[in-house]
Amino acid sequence: VDLSVSWLGVNMENPLYNASGVMCRSREELDAVAASAAGALITKSCTLLPREGNPEPRYAKAPHGSINSMGLPNAGYQYYLDYAKAYDHQGGKPLFVSVSGMSLEDNLEMLAAFRDADLPCLVELNLSCPNLPGKPQIGYDFEASSHVLSEVVKVYHKPFGVKLPPYFDPVHFAEMASVLNSFPSLKYVTCINSVGNGLVIDLDSESVVIKPKGGLGGIGGDYVLPTALANVREFYRLLDDKHVIGCGGVKSGREAFMHILAGATAVQVGTCLYEEGAACFARIRDELAALMQEKGYATLADFRGKLKTM
Numbered sequence: 001v002d003l004s005v006s007w008l009g010v011n012m013e014n015p016l017y018n019a020s021g022v023m024c025r026s027r028e029e030l031d032a033v034a035a036s037a038a039g040a041l042i043t044k045s046c047t048l049l050p051r052e053g054n055p056e057p058r059y060a061k062a063p064h065g066s067i068n069s070m071g072l073p074n075a076g077y078q079y080y081l082d083y084a085k086a087y088d089h090q091g092g093k094p095l096f097v098s099v100s101g102m103s104l105e106d107n108l109e110m111l112a113a114f115r116d117a118d119l120p121c122l123v124e125l126n127l128s129c130p131n132l133p134g135k136p137q138i139g140y141d142f143e144a145s146s147h148v149l150s151e152v153v154k155v156y157h158k159p160f161g162v163k164l165p166p167y168f169d170p171v172h173f174a175e176m177a178s179v180l181n182s183f184p185s186l187k188y189v190t191c192i193n194s195v196g197n198g199l200v201i202d203l204d205s206e207s208v209v210i211k212p213k214g215g216l217g218g219i220g221g222d223y224v225l226p227t228a229l230a231n232v233r234e235f236y237r238l239l240d241d242k243h244v245i246g247c248g249g250v251k252s253g254r255e256a257f258m259h260i261l262a263g264a265t266a267v268q269v270g271t272c273l274y275e276e277g278a279a280c281f282a283r284i285r286d287e288l289a290a291l292m293q294e295k296g297y298a299t300l301a302d303f304r305g306k307l308k309t310m
């Protein structure tokens with residue numbers, strides 16, 4: 001079977017890569033993803049200046065997934081710009097850069113720097129960090145999203161993507177799709193970011209499991225698969241001439257297959273990568289290949305977006 005994906009001028013030998021935020025904050029972590037069976041890699045969302053992030057513990061494994069309130073810890077955009085400048089873009093694994101400025105001005109300054117560096121990597125603008133106390137998720141404010149994107153396209157003229165929060169209402173899917181469709185150079189969306197502000201309780205200690213925000217954090221893993229699949233399918237259906245990247249609940253070839261069936265061009269792995277390590281990519285890749293073989297599909301295009309309804 002052929003697991004390759006070619007999209008937006010990049011070629012991936014398989015559709016799997018890390019979710020931004022997991023195994024991608026340092027060059028050592030990024031190199032580990034690049035050295036694994038992953039088909040691509042994406043950096044931790046970056047800010048203008050380096051950030052420590054929230055107090056620890058700020059990530060915890062939960063019975064069916066994970067909770068995190070990292071608070072955007074990152075080395076600052078220059079670090080990832082330098083990594084991108086040194087990266088072997090011809091090596092066959094596309095590098096994506098995630099940008100999540102603390103303000104529109106910061107986003108524009110970082111995007112101008114990436115523009116001027118004229119690198120082959122694709123930029124993913126994060127509109128959905130749920131863990132900055134006092135800062136609402138841009139993606140939940142349709143007017144703010146439209147304003148941010150209007151300013152972004154004045155500065156950044158190359159194709160780019162956005163990381164979206166999960167939506168839970170058909171009216172919201174339609175509203176956000178309408179905003180996104182008015183930006184032709186916005187060529188992909190990654191659905192979904194963690195399900196914001198969940199609360200995991202440990203019964204033995206009768207306590208929350210992470211320190212920031214009284215224990216509130218973004219939820220990932222098995223808990224979010226149905227929501228992730230719904231967002232992939234709805235935006236696949238509603239967006240014009242854009243790709244959808246699936247993220248959420250992928251821990252085997254089965255969930256990767258589901259995301260692609262729902263319309264995903266490629267698929268990111270977060271919680272499972274955090275817990276299992278980079279070996280998960282070869283395992284999930286092989287499971288996906290076996291599933292395709294079993295079902296008689298030779299390529300991803302044979303079943304992409306072909307989810308049956310009743």
Ligand SMILES: O=C(O)c1[nH]c(=O)[nH]c(=O)c1I
Nearest residue numbers: 069070071072129131194218
């Ligand atoms: O807390 C984080 O750093 C974080 N955590 C997430 O779950 N999603 C995000 O986009 C971010 I920027």
